[in-house]
Amino acid sequence: MQAVLTDKLPFSYFIASSDGSIRYCNDVLLQHIQLTDVTNKKISHVFDRWEELRSGKIIYASFQGKNCIFLNEHLPSSDELVYIGTFSSELISLVEELEEAKRVNRELDAIIENSYDGIYITDKNGITVKTNSAIERLTGIPKEYYIGKNVDQLMKRGILQKSVTHRVLEKKRPVSLVQENHLGRETLLTGNPVMNEKGEIESIVTNIRDLSELNELQSALKKANQLNDHFKKEIERLRGKMIRPNGVIVRSPEMKKIYDTALRVANVDATVLILGETGTGKDVLARFIYENSERKKTGDFIKLNCGAIPPDLLESELFGYEGGAFTGANAKGKPGMFELANNGVLFLDEVGELPVSLQVKLLRVLQEMEVQRIGGTKPIKLNVRVIAATNRNLKEMVAIGDFREDLFYRLNVVPISLPRLADRKDDILPLVDSYLEVMNTKYQKQKQATSSLNEFFYQYQWPGNVRELANLIERIVLVTEDDLLTIDHLPAEYRPTKALAVEVNEMMTLKEATELAEERILRLAIKKYTTTYEIAEALNSSQPTIVRKLKKYNLRF
Structure with missing residues (x-):
């Protein structure tokens, strides 16, 4: 019954399973592709081209130079798809024109995006519809921020001083003006209206050019003598x-x-x-x-x-x-x-x-x-x-x-952005030397740090950063009698423990106890060493083993 009904349709028609195998097709399709039977053949084996458009709802296909368009829909209570299509040249031309329009739009988007000048497009109501990345360089504000915002809002927030969009709407012709933006950059704004068939403005395209570079060059010629100090500092650097x-x-x-x-x-x-x-x-x-x-x-x-x-x-x-x-x-x-x-x-x-x-x-x-x-x-x-x-x-x-x-x-x-002291380790030991010198002078002492204490300073994470380091050095300088400062002179809360604090509060297997101690040792190691090779050498193990163990316990530097 199904075949009788579908064969009478004036359109090409076939049903395919979810894996792309053709289960049934009508005579109209067979006449167009000039085949006697395509049952159980893969769609990809029948058609030379099979391109899905609009999330797969529209298919652009071809067979031996013949182009066709298919629409598809799931059959009720089935995983099969029904495809109804046409070889009409007019409809196919429309789809091809749509694809060409999309290609042209992609090219236009690429041209706009890669323009060195800022490009800012609004509709007739002053609502921003498109910008390019150059506007971020000119204003320091992400281009996404502008989308959907009215130029009046941007003026209220101080991002714009004057609106060339308003001038274009008022004059109904291209308008240019020079203004200083909120970053202090002098910019040239040129707005051009886009008219519809009735001669009405439907959008405004504004080109933004940075004039500050030219102005800076002119200013530099006038102030050459004032740059001498800057050059001296740069040479020292x-x-x-x-x-x-x-x-x-x-x-x-x-x-x-x-x-x-x-x-x-x-x-x-x-x-x-x-x-x-x-x-x-x-x-x-x-x-x-x-x-x-x-x-x-x-x-x-x-x-x-x-x-x-x-x-x-x-x-x-x-x-x-x-x-x-x-x-x-x-x-x-x-x-x-x-x-x-x-x-x-x-x-x-x-x-x-x-x-x-x-x-x-x-x-x-x-x-x-x-x-x-x-x-x-x-x-x-x-x-x-x-x-x-x-x-x-x-x-x-x-x-x-x-x-x-x-x-x-x-x-x-x-x-x-200033980094944490723990992230700028090259500064730690010079800071220690500097603060020791300051405290020795301030309190008339002659304290020196041992290599083991310097190692602690270098490896410690310093949650209080430079201020904590300075306070700790002042503290141990004041309370320590010896001139040679060691780890033992550190306050109790800083002093590293030699024994592993592995607590066992309940029965466990020896394997579990071994893994508990192993994890604790590795936790201490990643705080002290910076590479898996150093850990392997210190623990008398191999580097691949250390990598595997760190992954096992989900440990990272």
């Missing part, structure tokens, strides 16, 4: 001199790279955001940037710990107040930290602790570079460079609403 900012040793490649970056940005006014755990030296790096900048000659370095001041007092500390502004206020008023740092540097430590209400006011000050005291009526113009630091993950705080996204991007212009 290339000679490999050790940088010792305020007692912090910088010998590891990671820290050299960080302080090289700090030198390069010392004399630009871009905001720096220093990230790192407590005790990694964020305040030292901030002061290093100040000490190596021209602002040292014109203003002070003012530090404010945002987490150490009660929230209700923090606003007056930042922005100052006029006399009589609130109960208990000084009758003469008081300048805030921004005013005190004018022409210098304001270092906002623990900026992640700022209340959301103050984040809004801080953003406004950074955007407008003017501050208004509490109770004041006139804004005060500022010339301040801001360096911020935090040990918190600001991106996560933005995601949960504890930190404003626009303030994050305003601060995160030049991010610098």
Whole structure:
């Protein structure tokens, strides 16, 4: 009955199993492919081409130069698929045109994406529909951030000063303008309207070109004499001199790279955001940037710990107040930290602790570079460079609403991440020598560290980082009578134990007890040694055995 019905269909028709074997086909299909029977043959053996489109719902196939289109659907209560198709040249032409359109779109996307200039496309309502990666280089903001946002939103957040999109919609013709973006880059924006058949604007394509490179070259010609100091510092760096900012040793490649970056940005006014755990030296790096900048000659370095001041007092500390502004206020008023740092540097430590209400006011000050005291009526113009630091993950705080996204991007212009002390081992022993020298001078001692103590300093993980190291050295210098410092002089909480602390609280097999001790030994070994070859030598074993044992107990360096 099924064959009678399907044979009368004017379309090519066949049924195939889930493994691609043809179970049945009608005469129309056989006439087109000029075969007498295809039952139990694989689809791939019958058709020269079998290309799935639209997630497999549409099939573009061919047989000996004849092209056809199939639609497929699962048969009820079966794993078989039914294919109904046509060899109509018109429908096939439409599919081919669709594929060609997709190919052209891919080429256009590639051209847009690989353009050196930023390309920014909005619809007629100013909603962003497409950007390219160049915009990240120009603005420092991921291109995905713009998608779906209105240009009015970007202007409110300070990312744009003026909108060329609005000008194009108003003028109904191409418009160009020059403006400085939030990173201080001077850019040329050229907006072009895209018209539909009725002569109405349906989208705007904006090309963004960075003019800062040309401006920097022109400025460099005028200020050549001012670059002499920079060249001298760069020559010293290339000679490999050790940088010792305020007692912090910088010998590891990671820290050299960080302080090289700090030198390069010392004399630009871009905001720096220093990230790192407590005790990694964020305040030292901030002061290093100040000490190596021209602002040292014109203003002070003012530090404010945002987490150490009660929230209700923090606003007056930042922005100052006029006399009589609130109960208990000084009758003469008081300048805030921004005013005190004018022409210098304001270092906002623990900026992640700022209340959301103050984040809004801080953003406004950074955007407008003017501050208004509490109770004041006139804004005060500022010339301040801001360096911020935090040990918190600001991106996560933005995601949960504890930190404003626009303030994050305003601060995160030049991010610098400081590594843990345990991740910059080349600095540990020079730091030990430096702090011993400082403490010996301070307390009139003559202490020296033995090689075993230095080995402990080198291998220890230092959860408190440089601050913990300095405090520990000061502690043992003060409480130890001997001039030669050993591991035995360490406080109890630091002293390594010689015996394995393997607790057995219940019965177990000897094999289980052996594995327990084996795992504990390997845990100690990966803390002391850096490679599986060193562990193998220390434990009198082979390197493949150590690798296998570490994998068995799921242990990693």
